[in-house]
Amino acid sequence: MQQHTKLTVVIFMTLVVPCILGYNQEKENFIALMKLLNTPQKPERYFSPVDVKFPVSEQPTVTEFNWKSCGPSDPISADVVILPDPLVIPGNISVEANATLKVDVVAPVKVSLTIKKKVLVWLPIPCIDGVGSCVYDDVCEMLDTMFPPSQPCPAPLATYNLPCHCPFKAGTYTLPKSDVVVEDTGIPSWLSSGDYEIKVVAQDSKGSELACFSATLSLK
Template identity: 40%
Template sequence: MRNIVIFAVTLSMLAVGVFTDRQHNWKRINKVKVSGFAWKNCGKPDAAAVLKTLSVSPDPISIPGELTASASGSTSVELLAPLSVNVTLEMEVAGFWVKIPCMDRLGSCHYADACDILNQLIPPGQDCPEPLHTYGLPCHCPFKPGSYALPESDFFLPFMDVPSWLTNGEYRLQGVMGGGGEELGCLKVALALHSE
């Protein structure tokens, strides 16, 4: 489950640009409201990595602001580097879903190794951030097989910079996690963004 929680959080952060380098066409926003957050598994019935529960509140989520989340899930295989993630990001435009291409490492992109992204965010040897540390959940590959749970926990979401093309609207995101040439899990996320 710990890897599924990280997968879900990684997908959501990729959706709003947390893991990308700040580029010249990015802008600072004072406040973002994320509403209508929903998720579902989209993998095969026998997928190795499955998110069983994910709850986030409040709705809408304010950035910057507090977020409360809990999750549970399982993996039947060890997840090792390289752990690829293929992301498809779409925005609703005039009633149609339009695929957003990969720009500034954000959008419908292929990430060759999510394990490397985690290592960039939290250098190996450094303690995992709270509340993962408190509950003994790792934040680096490899992730061992098993069932895991993150109890209801509070997080602070800081100010962020976003690409200038990321605008208010309805978004949906699909992430497919793979390793060893096989699909290990798939997750769909839907949300609406409103920035000030």
């Protein structure tokens, strides 16, 4: 009985304790990361010599909103312009977009979203409650949840007869310059002032890439 007890203690110390310590360390690292991400940062475009207390990252400074395609041969291409620059959230945002679809886009459409915030270096924002650097198995299903098919699409999409549900037919879609009001409700805590890098990759049901976009922007 005594030997059995000793064996149990040995197993606990060698297997369970390291797991607990590892979990605690991982939890502490996560808390420290979120604390950094939640801290407002001055966009680097406004840095002065006084602000540079640490070596500046080798990555280029975000000087303006930039949107580009990272999949030039993908069947979906788009250009997007967002103002003001830097963005102020919550607040009024002006959006203008043009998209070309060479194929019909049908469900399911898998989307992988990667978001980074610059805090001296680019820090990845984790996926928390479906917000952040997340993978969405089917954005078509998400659109149906956000915008019930029984109801009209929201403005400004409805204003210009633009669809908000799959399937999206091949063709050209244009959203003229439109104002959108972003409320402060539901905004994640990490979405504070600073520089951000975003990458979006969309795939069809066979895993073929439909689109890839990347953007850099600043929040003030």
